[in-house]
Amino acid sequence: GAVVSQHPSRVICKSGTSVKIECRSLDFQATTMFWYRQFPKQSLMLMATSNEGSKATYEQGVEKDKFLINHASLTLSTLTVTSAHPEDSSFYICSARDRRLSNQPQHFGDGTRLSIL
Amino acid sequence: TQLLEQSPQFLSIQEGENLTVYCNSSSVFSSLQWYRQEPGEGPVLLVTVVTGGEVKKLKRLTFQFGDARKDSSLHITAAQTGDTGLYLCAGDRNQGGKLIFGQGTELSVKP
Numbered sequence: 170g171a172v173v174s175q176h177p178s179r180v181i182c183k184s185g186t187s188v189k190i191e192c193r194s195l196d197f198q199a200t201t202m203f204w205y206r207q208f209p210k211q212s213l214m215l216m217a218t219s220n221e222g223s224k225a226t227y228e229q230g231v232e233k234d235k236f237l238i239n240h241a242s243l244t245l246s247t248l249t250v251t252s253a254h255p256e257d258s259s260f261y262i263c264s265a266r267d268r269r270l271s272n273q274p275q276h277f278g279d280g281t282r283l284s285i286l
Numbered sequence: 287t288q289l290l291e292q293s294p295q296f297l298s299i300q301e302g303e304n305l306t307v308y309c310n311s312s313s314v315f316s317s318l319q320w321y322r323q324e325p326g327e328g329p330v331l332l333v334t335v336v337t338g339g340e341v342k343k344l345k346r347l348t349f350q351f352g353d354a355r356k357d358s359s360l361h362i363t364a365a366q367t368g369d370t371g372l373y374l375c376a377g378d379r380n381q382g383g384k385l386i387f388g389q390g391t392e393l394s395v396k397p
Binding site: 173175201203210211212213214215218260262264266274275276277278279280282 | 292317319321326327328329330331334372374382383384385387388389390392
């Protein structure tokens with residue numbers, strides 16, 4: 170079945186560091202990928218929609234300059250948390266949908282646990 | 287304003303009991319998905335319902351989509367400890383693939 174790979178699975182770094190998270194669709198192409206943030210025992214909160222070859226669409230309240238998204242190819246989107254601070258610590262999850270199958274559900278990566286010290 | 291209200295948000299039951307999780311909205315969805323998520327992992331798709339009134343069964347899990355495609359339920363029969371996890375409903379409103387998630391239901395099944 171369709172697989173979405175997310176890397177790294179866990180990051181621990183110092184405050185002020187920028188962290189890049191990758192989301193890859195392994196056996197399908199995705200013109201659109203989605204980035205979510207999740208706090209413990211809570212639901213997923215959509216941060217932005219990543220569009221291949223164009224600018225990402227951010228949800229209300231999400232800082233574009235803080236969370237940089239690049240979707241340079243049909244199989245890769247990256248989320249960079251710039252100058253991360255402890256309040257950015259969270260579980261970040263991406264998802265993607267096969268561009269040929271618009272009526273099919275999204276496939277989720279396994280998430281990245283980001284811890285800022 | 288929460289577009290998809292999921293309830294209950296927390297549920298702790300004994301093994302063997304039955305339970306139902308609800309997702310309700312005033313909006314119509316083209317489809318609705320149910321996911322299960324374990325700690326430290328991404329959500330795993332359980333089922334997609336598309337047609338109003340549709341009922342789908344997955345072993346001890348029964349999923350229902352409301353006639354008007356505004357609500358859905360997940361019923362688990364004879365819960366097992368392995369059913370423990372976070373259950374999420376998510377609706378698709380044909381907005382470029384964007385999903386609207388419910389608040390999630392944290393289910394704990396005790397032996």
